[in-house]
Amino acid sequence: MVKCEESWRLLDWSASDPKMNLAVSEAIFRCKRANLSPNTLYLWRTSDPVILFYPRTKDENFSRLVKEQKVELLRTRSVAGDHFFCDTGNINFSVVVDKKCLKPYIEGDYRPFLSEYEFLLDGFVVAVRKLGIEAITDNQRIFTADGQEIAAMQFAWLDDILLCIGTIYVNTETAKLKSTFKREFTSLSLILKKNIRSDKLNKIIVHEFEKKLEIIFEKNGITGAEQKLATKLYDNKYSRNKWHTEGRAPLLSLTGETLVFLYVANPPTSKCRQLIERVNRAVSCAGDEIKVILWMRGLGEQRHPLEAIPPVIFRLSKANILPAVVINGEVKFALEVPSESDLKEAIQSPDNYPNILGLLYKKRA
């Protein structure tokens, strides 16, 4: 077995705002993908009761709970797993890891992603068992022997980098959940009939992960790059209702720069070249906060594998709307070459310029 030599960090940082914790988790995830962060275990708590969901898991029953119990619904960037509730009594966790580091430890039939997520969840199962609770797991939740849920997890991935966000119901007020979730819940304190100190469980989790992965965690704080990105993600995404209710957020580059996509002909026409030159001039004195990507029609997504590809590129391609300027995922200019000052302003303050995709579609129709 060849062990992965990458280091592991136990994140020494705390915020009680669940939105900030989601922003930090995503920032570490993105920075890890950009080779700027180590594998990380982050244990966190929330001051307010929240339900963490992603579109596939959103349930209509939530609205009643949200209204009556003042629980906030927060959207995560997960793509698999299940929604879950957390309040001050939960221990929440975010794990960011390169899946190559888990491969040597995975036994039995290998199932891409599922095996890795099962392995990570198993780390928490072992920790729960240390408290004397008989715990079993499927690949997204932990249950007591009689089938009551005591932990849940959601997943996301960017190429080989995995993000797991989950929760353990430690001293949680589970009663209010039972009528809303179609699942049986309990908490560790209810099972053991005593309050459980979260720092004690945290220590057990850390210890079990160290044993499982044959590592020693380095207790470190958040890096400058992560902090900067987390603040950006908080300001532009997690603190805004638009993200939580409609799933809409600016599509920033991997490391948080404003992302300017130029969609042009292949090879660029004189109009496209004029646009490229103007964009270059508009961003030349804009500092390091902007990333410009040239996307030539028909050359496909292999050309820019690292950056998030705005879904809108496919729609522009289909409707043959070019040249076009896409800023943070929204079409700001198309078909004509905008002035340098308009470009500058739109790049600096994208929110001041509307997304004109709908209008363009109407025009084409």
Added chain:
Amino acid sequence: MDTIEIEDQYFCIVCSQHLTVSSEEAKCSFCGKKEKADYVCPAGHYVCEACRLAPAANLIKKTCEVSNETDPMGVALLLMKHPAIPVNGSINHLVTAFSLLTALRNSGKVNVGKPELKRIEQRMKNASQGICGSWGVCGCAIAGGVVWSIITGATYLSDKERSMGLRLASTILDAIAQVGGPRCCKMAAFLAIQVSVEYFEQELSISIPISTTPKPCIFNKLNSDCLKDRCPFYGEV
């Protein structure tokens, strides 16, 4: 701060050779327009500015209106190489229909003008994306049927012509179904053209021989669902 270098090396979309900067006049390989060229390839291919920016349907119409090609596969392959035509999608149905009708017109045995091309476009609008899966009918088979109806004047009241149009479409569908697998609009278009050419020869004695082979298919790397060895057009490029 990132800025974009305008690349000095592009590839010809028709033959994949390196393009060189030019200031000479050149003829567009698609619409035939002559203009001062910016980039041409050693084989003389040039794509005019309007065609580089054109919506797919406009490009197909413009190209077919001026084409002298009598090989329908040649017309289809030229159009398919243009970046406006995606690997999959309903525009491939239109490519199939226009390629067949253009070759028939250029053979001199069928009287086809702009009104017929316009009619094709209108009729093919109903053959939307994904209907192979949701209706059990591929748009490329519909293209064969539409071309048949236009050149024979068949309507829903016609007798023999109507039946023969149905037979052509069903023969194409059978050929596509026999290959199996998830959809590949290129494979469906190639098969529809092959089957239609044989059918026109057999039933109408109109010959539009295929001289360009689509094998090995140059689109296989662009199609994540490529059927590879199951496809009659697959081969190492």
